[in-house]
Amino acid sequence: xxxxxxxxxxxxxxxxxxxxxxxxxxxxxxxxxxxxxxxxxxxxxxxxxxxxxxxxxxxxxxxxxxxxxxxxxxxxxxxxxxxxxxxxxxxxxxxxxxxxxxxxxxxxxxxxxxxxxxxxxxxxxxxxxxxxxxxxxxxxxxxxxxxxxxxxxxxxxxxxxxxxxxxxxxxxxxxxxxxxxxxxxxxxxxxxxxxxxxxxxxxxxxxxxxxxxxxxxxxxxxxxxxxxxxxxxxxxxxxxxxxxxxxxxxxxxxxxxxxxxxxxxxxxxxxxxxxxxxxxxxxxxxxxxxxxxxxxxxxxxxxxxxxxxxxxxxxxxxxxxxxxxxxxxxxxxxxxxxxxxxxxxxxxxxxxxxxxxxxxxxxxxxxxxxxxxxxxxxxxxxxxxxxxxxxxxxxxxxxxxxxxxxxxxxxxxxxxxxxxxxxxxxxxxxxxxxxx
Amino acid sequence: xxxxxxxxxxxxxxxxxxxxxxxxxxxxxxxxxxxxxxxxxxxxxxxxxxxxxxxxxxxxxxxxxxxxxxxxxxxxxxxxxxxxxxxxxxxxxxxxxxxxxxxxxxxxxxxxxxxxxxxxxxxxxxxxxxxxxxxxxxxxxxxxxxxxxxxxxxxxxxxxxxxxxxxxxxxxxxxxxxxxxxxxxxxxx
Amino acid sequence: xxxxxxxxxxxxxxxxxxxxxxxxxxxxxxxxxxxxxxxxxxxxxxxxxxxxxxxxxxxxxxxxxxxxxxxxxxxxxxxxxxxxxxxxxxxxxxxxxxxxxxxxxxxxxxxxxxxxxxxxxxxxxxxxxxxxxxxxxxxxxxxxxxxxxxxxxxxxxxxxxxxxxxxxxxxxxxxxxxxxxxxxxxxxxxxxxxxxxxxxxxxxxxxxxxxxxxxxxxxxxxxxxxxxxxxxxxxxxxxxxxxxxxxxxxxxxxxxxxxxxxxxxxxxxxxxxxxxxxxxxxxxxxxxxxxxxxxxxxxxxxxxxxxxxxxxxxxxxxxxxxxxx
Ligand code: SF4
Ligand code: SF4
Ligand code: SF4
Numbered sequence: 017x018x019x020x021x022x023x024x025x026x027x028x029x030x031x032x033x034x035x036x037x038x039x040x041x042x043x044x045x046x047x048x049x050x051x052x053x054x055x056x057x058x059x060x061x062x063x064x065x066x067x068x069x070x071x072x073x074x075x076x077x078x079x080x081x082x083x084x085x086x087x088x089x090x091x092x093x094x095x096x097x098x099x100x101x102x103x104x105x106x107x108x109x110x111x112x113x114x115x116x117x118x119x120x121x122x123x124x125x126x127x128x129x130x131x132x133x134x135x136x137x138x139x140x141x142x143x144x145x146x147x148x149x150x151x152x153x154x155x156x157x158x159x160x161x162x163x164x165x166x167x168x169x170x171x172x173x174x175x176x177x178x179x180x181x182x183x184x185x186x187x188x189x190x191x192x193x194x195x196x197x198x199x200x201x202x203x204x205x206x207x208x209x210x211x212x213x214x215x216x217x218x219x220x221x222x223x224x225x226x227x228x229x230x231x232x233x234x235x236x237x238x239x240x241x242x243x244x245x246x247x248x249x250x251x252x253x254x255x256x257x258x259x260x261x262x263x264x265x266x267x268x269x270x271x272x273x274x275x276x277x278x279x280x281x282x283x284x285x286x287x288x289x290x291x292x293x294x295x296x297x298x299x300x301x302x303x304x305x306x307x308x309x310x311x312x313x314x315x316x317x318x319x320x321x322x323x324x325x326x327x328x329x330x331x332x333x334x335x336x337x338x339x340x341x342x343x344x345x346x347x348x349x350x351x352x353x354x355x356x357x358x359x360x361x362x363x364x365x366x367x368x369x370x371x372x373x374x375x376x377x378x379x380x381x382x383x384x385x386x387x388x389x390x391x392x393x394x395x396x397x398x399x400x401x402x403x404x405x406x407x408x409x410x411x412x413x414x415x416x417x418x419x420x421x422x423x424x425x426x427x428x429x430x431x432x433x434x435x436x437x438x439x440x441x442x443x444x445x446x447x448x449x450x451x452x
Numbered sequence: 453x454x455x456x457x458x459x460x461x462x463x464x465x466x467x468x469x470x471x472x473x474x475x476x477x478x479x480x481x482x483x484x485x486x487x488x489x490x491x492x493x494x495x496x497x498x499x500x501x502x503x504x505x506x507x508x509x510x511x512x513x514x515x516x517x518x519x520x521x522x523x524x525x526x527x528x529x530x531x532x533x534x535x536x537x538x539x540x541x542x543x544x545x546x547x548x549x550x551x552x553x554x555x556x557x558x559x560x561x562x563x564x565x566x567x568x569x570x571x572x573x574x575x576x577x578x579x580x581x582x583x584x585x586x587x588x589x590x591x592x593x594x595x596x597x598x599x600x601x602x603x604x605x606x607x608x609x610x611x612x613x614x615x616x617x618x619x620x621x622x623x624x625x626x627x628x629x630x631x632x633x634x635x636x637x638x639x640x641x
Numbered sequence: 642x643x644x645x646x647x648x649x650x651x652x653x654x655x656x657x658x659x660x661x662x663x664x665x666x667x668x669x670x671x672x673x674x675x676x677x678x679x680x681x682x683x684x685x686x687x688x689x690x691x692x693x694x695x696x697x698x699x700x701x702x703x704x705x706x707x708x709x710x711x712x713x714x715x716x717x718x719x720x721x722x723x724x725x726x727x728x729x730x731x732x733x734x735x736x737x738x739x740x741x742x743x744x745x746x747x748x749x750x751x752x753x754x755x756x757x758x759x760x761x762x763x764x765x766x767x768x769x770x771x772x773x774x775x776x777x778x779x780x781x782x783x784x785x786x787x788x789x790x791x792x793x794x795x796x797x798x799x800x801x802x803x804x805x806x807x808x809x810x811x812x813x814x815x816x817x818x819x820x821x822x823x824x825x826x827x828x829x830x831x832x833x834x835x836x837x838x839x840x841x842x843x844x845x846x847x848x849x850x851x852x853x854x855x856x857x858x859x860x861x862x863x864x865x866x867x868x869x870x871x872x873x874x875x876x877x878x879x880x881x882x883x884x885x886x887x888x889x890x891x892x893x894x895x896x897x898x899x900x901x902x903x904x905x906x907x908x909x910x911x912x913x914x915x916x917x918x919x920x921x922x923x924x925x926x927x928x929x930x931x932x933x934x935x936x937x938x939x940x941x942x943x944x945x946x947x948x949x950x951x952x953x954x955x956x957x958x959x960x961x962x963x964x965x966x
Pocket of ligand 3: 497513514515516519520521602606607608609610611612613614615616
């Protein structure tokens with residue numbers, strides 16, 4: 017087809033740019049003009065309805081949520097530290113399941129709030145709701161002083177698993193330590209995804225929330241069912257081997273001022289509590305004289321300290337290698353990849369997304385530039401995440417290699433959920449009761 | 453450890469106290485800083501009707517069994533046409549209310565004669581599944597007075613809206629809770 | 642613990658863990674099957690892909706207005722075209738060269754040229770009258786508050802179509818209102834205009850009678866200068882012979898032979914009808930336009946040429962009968 021004539025010959029770049037700006041401005045004007053149309057004039061008494069705008073739940077509920085959270089935390093703390101009553105804790109668990117779980121449908125929960133906080137830190141235009149801030153920080157503060165009493169009976173996710181645990185089997189110690197790395201990886205990935213604005217992984221893969229809502233996509237319902245069945249034989253699999261908030265709480269709990277104790281006064285070394293904990297949180301006494309000589313210990317420590325930076329950098333590097341894959345969590349990156357594929361002709365299959373993008377009439381060039389930027393952010397982010405993983409893993413190894421002298425049976429604050437099962441198994445508890 | 457065995461504050465305890473103080477301070481500071489821009493701007497999910505491309509995911513992806521997204525009608529933008537691109541199938545044989553001529557897969561649109569030549573179209577939200585078919589029909593031929601909105605009386609306000617993450621028009625965004633709708637027509641101004 | 646049980650436990654847990662992790666990774670990265678089609682698609686494709694066998698016209702060229710948002714078009718018989726892009730005016734001569742013309746006061750919504758080549762620019766609520774060389778002769782502002790002028794046609798008298806009031810005014814060249822045409826009148830059997838969108842095009846035929854589009858009723862209506870309805874035709878249909886959607890046709894033009902060229906939105910089609918409403922030819926079918934193009938204003942040129950203003954591609958496209966490339 018021959019082009020007859022053209023208005024815009026060859027123009028300098030700035031002129032093209034200017035034209036583009038003017039065009040956008042005019043397009044807006046034109047669109048406005050196009051929208052002007054005559055309204056029907058009704059002769060009958062017809063009243064034109066207005067679009068209704070029903071409100072969501074009001075502020076009241078949010079304040080109630082926060083109040084209930086604080087109240088339950090206080091109760092859980094009292095029950096675990098003072099009353100030392102498994103029964104009371106269990107009742108509280110059921111309350112949490114009903115209120116935060118089925119009534120408030122599991123949203124918002126402290127676990128997910130990590131992402132909102134992260135997003136808010138990295139995205140100035142995102143405002144976190146007050147509830148989310150409270151749900152994030154109050155359990156942490158409680159844990160800093162009283163251990164993981166939040167997990168004991170306030171967390172609805174913990175409650176589900178606590179509730180269905182029938183025949184706890186012991187997870188071998190080493191294995192549980194290795195699997196214990198998973199929550200750290202999950203935390204790192206979730207923070208990375210939230211910081212880059214890609215997605216909220218924790219909410220997306222929350223296995224129990226679909227249960228609380230009694231609706232959800234099929235695969236998530238399936239996942240939830242799977243977890244529930246698993247929870248009958250393995251104590252709190254989600255809490256121990258996935259929950260990212262549990263990682264934070266575990267660390268905070270290590271610093272806690274007051275600790276949940278098996279026996280608050282004396283341990284008579286009766287070993288009755290040894291198998292009472294379904295979560296493997298009870299540490300056995302460690303004899304005073306370590307089997308190995310001090311010299312080997314020091315040598316190993318030195319080797320580990322030298323290896324640490326290497327391992328950490330290696331982790332950083334290897335995770336950063338995966339950033340193209342990881343960055344596909346972001347919608348824009350996925351879309352840009354598809355558009356590039358279509359433009360270069362390496363696929364003739366369009367997707368709903370790419371068709372939607374074309375319908376919007378936006379510039380693919382800008383999209384691709386944006387995607388490249390996001391991907392670069394992912395590269396930095398995955399370096400940081402990798403280094404973080406490295407540090408945590410090395411920390412674990414160091415911790416394992418340093419044998420610490422321990423006299424009595426103690427609950428490890430990092431992994432103790434404060435469920436109170438061991439209280440009853442301790443003969444001292446009964447004696448104290450009798451003394452009263 | 454025996455309770456009567458009074459121990460001096462060990463180095464480890466001291467270290468722990470310090471760290472705990474730091475951690476508490478950190479969490480408090482972070483919360484305080486973020487709180488600064490939170491209270492006034494609570495947000496909810498909403499659809500920008502200008503961006504929506506009617507990809508159908510509003511009907512398929514919401515975590516609710518029947519989506520919280522519904523079609524709404526900006527009456528003041530509507531032409532009250534007899535032949536409504538949003539109401540009738542493109543190949544409808546007759547302009548009547550017979551089910552086989554209706555575009556809406558769930559029969560959620562009510563058509564009512566007002567006066568010659570005007571017809572009013574109303575959405576029955578209990579039936580609407582938010583598929584956006586009518587929105588596309590109305591937009592192609594008419595004024596675009598039908599459009600999709602998240603209805604806040606139904607929406608759970610998921611922290612991570614399942615539709616938002618797959619919305620092919622990238623039309624979902626968080627809007628201030630005190631202005632929770634993005635309306636068309638005069639109400640939107 | 643018993644070593645044997647411990648090993649079984651380890652295996653069990655490892656398998657479980659890999660199942661869960663696999664699920665997470667898989668569901669994060671996979672392209673879900675069937676996610677690529679919209680089960681609720683509103684599908685116009687079958688209609689857009691209508692048979693092109695009986696299209697005897699082809700596009701023989703275009704006039705490039707890149708960077709402009711085209712808003713109105715009319716023929717200036719013997720001299721080419723006049724084109725409005727918002728409040729910028731252009732002239733196109735007979736060999737399709739563009740030159741910038743006068744600046745208009747505000748965005749031009751419609752325009753017309755009378756036999757003496759005076760130019761009438763329709764703004765939202767007023768009309769500007771200009772001499773052929775571009776000097777202002779008059780501005781008419783006697784339209785009502787809720788007027789939205791959408792069509793203008795100039796012969797011995799000037800007709801102005803007001804979409805806001807759904808009426809056509811007949812005015813003399815000095816701007817005096819002579820009559821209102823097309824208001825609903827059961828006695829004169831005039832149905833009244835239904836204007837659901839913003840289109841309300843009118844044209845004057847060689848014999849001085851008036852053609853108007855009644856988009857809400859999918860009809861073209863033929864009026865005498867006194868406002869009697871002479872004839873009307875057209876019916877709603879997605880099929881080629883009818884007018885699609887809820888407010889079509891959008892624009893039309895009269896050819897020198899007296900035929901009527903129409904344009905539609907939604908299903909972008911250009912067709913030629915005889916004055917009594919018989920479909921003669923299809924000029925262009927939806928596949929030849931960007932989906933969602935609106936504002937296809939038309940002008941008929943000499944030698945059967947049809948000019949189609951395409952705002953989406955910012956060009957005026959030229960269609961001619963017979964000649965295919
Ligand atoms: S998902 Fe987005 S584009 Fe698709 S119908 Fe809903 S709002 Fe529109
Ligand atoms: S066509 Fe779809 S969006 Fe429109 S009313 Fe029916 S169910 Fe709702
Ligand atoms: S926030 Fe949840 S309930 Fe609301 S529209 Fe999105 S997926 Fe549906």
